[in-house]
Amino acid sequence: MRRGTPAPVRQAAQPSPGAPEQNHTGGQRESVSGAGPERLRTEFPFELPRGYVDDSGTVHRHGVMRLATARDELIPLRDDRVRENSAYLSVVLIARVITRIGTVEDVHAGIIEDLFASDLAFLQDFYRRINAEGHTRAAVTCPSCQEHFAVDLAGGRLGES
Template sequence: MIPDTEFPFTLPRGYVDADGALHREGVMRLATAFDEIAPMKDPRVQGNPGYLVLILLSRVITKLGSLSHLNPKVMEGLFAADLAFLQDFYQRINDTGRAGITVTCPQCETEFVVELTGAGE
């Protein structure tokens, strides 16, 4: 069972590894303060602040398909749609502690949470 600090997701496109295997299903954990601070010392971030997101995501994604060890090089190989999805997913789970969003029914005005974990959101 995945603890409350880890959240499954499905990439819209998927990461294609060097062997041509497609990886779409993954797990992201909540970020720690150190996860957000440590990349600031990395020379790649100092030379290009846009690289921060790649390092940060490589720290908090604990699994992607059959890959259990991710690094910034893997993140560099993501399609733009997948990177955008992961940035949004990271923000959502770290802001609210859940993968879903609260919505209101336009007819009965009842509020409920819709889990957004994958493609087609």
């Protein structure tokens, strides 16, 4: 088994106006509504309920989480802190996939440890929603008018019934 430092995370390219969008196979992907190509979203903004308070007392609430890779889920399993306490898995995993909290771009397990419990719970749920559930939209066609549109099979937003 070859070991080395992890490759740097690739930033999602910003779409240029009028440029065709690519799917994971390199081809264009049409949107569910049929309105044109759709980009695979790999980064998701969030707002923490309370916020991360840094050493200077600044509160950081807005951040970005990227989709997890298989490596992101496997590497923490070899971490000694996780081996000693399995509850630490979520701390290490969340730290790997958050790219920014406020102006803090070097997000590591120590920062996640300093979050309020409600913020950690929020991030755990956010991680689950964007990674485990995947896309919950389905393309459908109205039987009456034959119009194509997307339906969200997951229901409403978090907290709604």
